[in-house]
Amino acid sequence: MNSSAELQSILLDPAQSGAYFFAEDDTAALxxxxxxxxxRVADISLQGATDKVExxxxxxxxxxxxxxxxxxxxxLADVLRDLxxxxxxxxxxICLRHASGLRVAEPNEFDTLLDVLNEAAFLWADDGKPFWAILPLPADELPDTDDD
Structure with a gap:
């Protein structure tokens, strides 16, 4: 995990904004x-949310x-563009904790969520404002990001 100053510098850079899976153990520092x-931080639990309505x-x-x-x-896209x-x-x-249940139960809805969050981040970045969505996961559930 980076130092607090390094994390702050990354967070302040709109060009890096987006929706990211993140190691659960590093959530508190972020x-x-x-x-x-x-x-403006929204820490939202998705524990037990297994469908779009929830x-x-x-x-x-x-x-x-x-x-x-x-x-x-x-x-959702409209409100995330406005705020x-x-x-x-x-x-x-936006921190979306315990997203695994939704990810497993409704993979297409979960992918749409990621698309909407990333679209909002890119639009905010065009205005020079950082917008992040993080989805903390246990280390063994993090997607493989190796480009080998």
Missing amino acids: LAAAQAIEF LMERLAAGLQIPSWFGGNWDG SWLPAAPGYL
Whole structure:
């Protein structure tokens, strides 16, 4: 794990924003770094969420999404592009804990979630604002990233 200063520097770089799987053991350090630079942090548990309906409910509650949110992918994309209902912040970090159940039960919905999160990150990066979504997983569940 990088030092807090290194993590803060990475988090502040919009060009690196996106949705990332992350080692569960490193989550506390990443959240602390985000809070130290006054990011708006949403720490959301997906424990027991195994379908799109439950996912949307958890996201709506965790992100304090306004009541007009439609609870669908287009609506989620819209609110993640806006975020005007949240206090202004130098950046945003969404931590989605315990995502394994959803990942296994609804792999297509999970992939759509990643697409929506990455799309939001790229749009925010175009505006010079960091937007991160991290999905902490146990070390044995992390996707292989070797490019061999």
